[in-house]
Amino acid sequence: MLPCPAGIVEIRSVRVGVVAIRAVHTGFYLAMNKRGRLYGSKEFSPNCKFTERIEENGYNTYASLRWRHHGRPMFLSLNSKGRPQRGGKTRRQHLSTHFLPMLVS
Template sequence: MCRWTVTQGAPVAWFSSCPCCRPPSLLLSLTFLILLLLLGPSSPSPLSASSSSLLSPPLDSEKNHDAPGGTPPRFFTSHPPPSSSPAPLHASSARLPRATNVSSSSATVVGRHVRSSYNHLQGDVRRRKLFSYQKFFLRIDKRGTVNGTKSEDDPYSILEIKSVDVGVVAIRGLSSNHYLAINKKGVLYGARDFGPDCRLIERIEENKYNTYASAEWRNKKKHMFVGLNANGKPMKGRKTRRKNTATHFLPIVVQPR
């Protein structure tokens, strides 16, 4: 057994080197330090726990959300400041609407070269000579007879072409004052007064010549055209076709005198 000797006025002296004989307060402090060293990495200290709880509130909210009866977490999202420049347009959003041709939709005749886009000619009077593909000038005399002539100076070959509707014209002899007309049977004649027989559809063909068909009458749903044969005589409308060059005329401008 170890003995403790206490001297009055002197500090406590240790007479034994045995650890079990050391004072109990020192042994407890050493044991506490050893436990702190062993348990330090696995369990956070109270100060670190409190600081981490203050610095990371979203973790506590996640725990509360996982726990039964907890409040849902609040998510904070940062929005970028609005930019002054507009967003770039993509190819799909930059498409331009297609342009619509209003005048072509109002055409009365189907065809690529119909004068459907010549709205500015409506009501305008054009002074022309109609030179046929057969080398004749179309003429209308005072009796209302329609035929062809080779003479370039024939006054009855001077015609006035006036637009009365989209793609529809009226042709009048300047000297005879008769209108070029086609009746129901396809006969070509000169009418003193303007009527339904005088309404002619004007169309530009692929060879740059014009054709003139009756806007009122048809033969078995086919157009009847103004035409001159190889002798300069008028053709019946029932025997005419658009592809037949006998129905093709070239408008020649007449210079005013």
């Protein structure tokens, strides 16, 4: 089964350990504001940078490079319905923050 074209994202390295996530279909970059809300940005900005970490279980986590919540990293996270969660409510251990990148040709 092929993924929906609207759901395909491109993960590009900005520098070692830092990535930008861009939707292939729309060209928008994934960004996080200081309140931990995710949004799409047509222009690349510091809000679009995420630190990528490969966890012990083989999944990847993505935390905002720019913003923190009370000193803790704010992670990219989706709830059970596929909707984004606020970064301030996320933790590295939550399974909702674990992603498995795939190559799509």
